[in-house]
Amino acid sequence: xxxxxxxxxxxxxxxxxxxxxxxxxxxxxxxxxxxxxxxxxxxxxxxxxxxxxxxxxxxxxxxxxxxxxxxxxxxxxxxxxxxxxxxxxxxxxxxxxxxxxxxxxxxxxxxxxxxx
Amino acid sequence: xxxxxxxxxxxxxxxxxxxxxxxxxxxxxxxxxxxxxxxxxxxxxxxxxxxxxxxxxxxxxxxxxxxxxxxxxxxxxxxxxxxxxxxxxxxxxxxxxxxxxxxxxxxxxxx
Numbered sequence: 001x002x003x004x005x006x007x008x009x010x011x012x013x014x015x016x017x018x019x020x021x022x023x024x025x026x027x028x029x030x031x032x033x034x035x036x037x038x039x040x041x042x043x044x045x046x047x048x049x050x051x052x053x054x055x056x057x058x059x060x061x062x063x064x065x066x067x068x069x070x071x072x073x074x075x076x077x078x079x080x081x082x083x084x085x086x087x088x089x090x091x092x093x094x095x096x097x098x099x100x101x102x103x104x105x106x107x108x109x110x111x112x113x114x115x116x
Numbered sequence: 117x118x119x120x121x122x123x124x125x126x127x128x129x130x131x132x133x134x135x136x137x138x139x140x141x142x143x144x145x146x147x148x149x150x151x152x153x154x155x156x157x158x159x160x161x162x163x164x165x166x167x168x169x170x171x172x173x174x175x176x177x178x179x180x181x182x183x184x185x186x187x188x189x190x191x192x193x194x195x196x197x198x199x200x201x202x203x204x205x206x207x208x209x210x211x212x213x214x215x216x217x218x219x220x221x222x223x224x225x226x227x
Binding site: 034049105110 | 150154157159161162203213214218220
């Protein structure tokens, strides 16, 4: 299968601190990874598209300086929420698309961020 | 981005077939039709995808209308584990294949 992992699965932090979330494709290479967030009882919202070796492309309304994305290898992308505030509390989910083959995205299990 | 329209919710009894509809009247010729499902507090799970022809896999079948303006996800025998929110999404390889999620269909399965 195509497995995507996220770490940590949940994190609680104080307001003003930064939090890094990792997304790994475990058994395939992913040139492109995507980051989403999901608030309670809502659908997933695409935040940004992360391409290996280049800058991420952010969706309209998503602050690139607040949500730093790094995609340094074909199996790892990271999302850093800088100076987190309570309104950033959400479920963050990544997905990865295979470098070759079909157009399917495989999703990670998500990271629950709670900012106090 | 081409949009999809799905019913907010559907119900089924266990071991009965379920047909989940999706309308996508503005679909373009290069758009793929994807179906994902999501259980609470989990990431979405890939179900099936197709372009023009009907598709079958171990999880489900995807029936695509001849004009491609609608499609139907078919679960042949619903189980309690199939209870989830099902998302029908279009993506284009010319737009990085990004997926824009709608509100999906919440499927309830009764024993």
